[in-house]
Amino acid sequence: MFINELEVKDLHTVANWLYHMNEQDDHYVAWLASDPNEIFEQIWTLTQFKEPLAYVAWEGENIIGFLGILPFFDQKLCRLLGPFAQKEPEKVIEKLWDKVSLTVQLHFDAVKVACFESNKELVTFADRHDFELYNIEKTLAAHHSLFQPSTNKSQSIVDLHMDDMDRLSLLHPSGAYYTTEEMVRLANEEGNYLWGFQKNGDLAGYIYMETILPGHEAEICFVNVGAGERGAGIGSTLIEHALQYAFHALDLDVVTISVRTQNKEAEKLYKQFGFREINTIYAYQKQFQKASANTPFH
Numbered sequence: 001m002f003i004n005e006l007e008v009k010d011l012h013t014v015a016n017w018l019y020h021m022n023e024q025d026d027h028y029v030a031w032l033a034s035d036p037n038e039i040f041e042q043i044w045t046l047t048q049f050k051e052p053l054a055y056v057a058w059e060g061e062n063i064i065g066f067l068g069i070l071p072f073f074d075q076k077l078c079r080l081l082g083p084f085a086q087k088e089p090e091k092v093i094e095k096l097w098d099k100v101s102l103t104v105q106l107h108f109d110a111v112k113v114a115c116f117e118s119n120k121e122l123v124t125f126a127d128r129h130d131f132e133l134y135n136i137e138k139t140l141a142a143h144h145s146l147f148q149p150s151t152n153k154s155q156s157i158v159d160l161h162m163d164d165m166d167r168l169s170l171l172h173p174s175g176a177y178y179t180t181e182e183m184v185r186l187a188n189e190e191g192n193y194l195w196g197f198q199k200n201g202d203l204a205g206y207i208y209m210e211t212i213l214p215g216h217e218a219e220i221c222f223v224n225v226g227a228g229e230r231g232a233g234i235g236s237t238l239i240e241h242a243l244q245y246a247f248h249a250l251d252l253d254v255v256t257i258s259v260r261t262q263n264k265e266a267e268k269l270y271k272q273f274g275f276r277e278i279n280t281i282y283a284y285q286k287q288f289q290k291a292s293a294n295t296p297f298h
Helices: 008-022 036-045 089-107 120-128 162-169 180-187 234-249 264-272
Strands: 002-005 054-059 062-072 077-085 110-116 132-143 157-159 192-199 202-213 217-225 254-260 276-287
Touching: 002 089, 008 036, 008 062, 008 077, 054 089, 062 089, 077 089, 077 120, 089 120, 110 120, 132 264, 157 234, 162 180, 162 192, 162 202, 180 192, 180 202, 192 234, 202 234, 217 234, 234 254, 234 264, 254 264
Parallel strands: 077 110, 217 254
Antiparallel strands: 002 054, 054 062, 062 077, 110 276, 132 254, 132 276, 157 192, 192 202, 202 217
16 A cells, blocks of 8 residues: 555546545545535545645555545635545545644644444544544435425515625634635536525525536535524525525426534424434544644645
């Protein structure tokens, strides 16, 4: 086995390997894109920094492991894309972690990783390195064949754009995996949608949805309503709109959404639209006492 930095010449090979690995529940890692082309773009960005942010483990010409660092400089944290290992998992994972751990500790205050419970190797890795379990989220799915649309039509739903950034920032959670700016930028890409609920000329709530597999699946990534507007049916209206668009305008088969296990009210609401639990994601984090470096390594 040998480990080297991710090289541009290997991007297509690595992206396809990651795609097939992440399809398997016992290897699944959150935050990795779900399409080979999107994975290619995601890991390509990791090759554009001064310091290496991704490593590949090889056995001859075969990939047997991968670990990447997804940086969020404004939040002083990073998320791990991996570690993945196809054979000798503990050995490969530890070798990959040895390569990235110094960079992680030097430049970030915290590192996060998330996976299915069935990814025993990653769960064991998190425990071995004193990561704490900070969140458990259920993933729920609603299917086209079971969706019962209402006849209500809301005139309050509007498309949101870059001009709405300031208003969105007041509603968008500060610790979300996309910043407001990232979400708005992604919403401009084909297959992604950002809608708001207008009330008395103000933005009372929003919903952001991404197409995961064209012609088949979308994910509702965020749905948030202003604190003073909750309980008035705004969230329900936004979800109804997104499902109507996904199943009828886009003719998709399934839409997924995630909810924290302790958020019983949200889960109850989602199930009213036919969402049913399909898996649970466990999220771990490790915080460092040492301050981050003052200058990021762009």
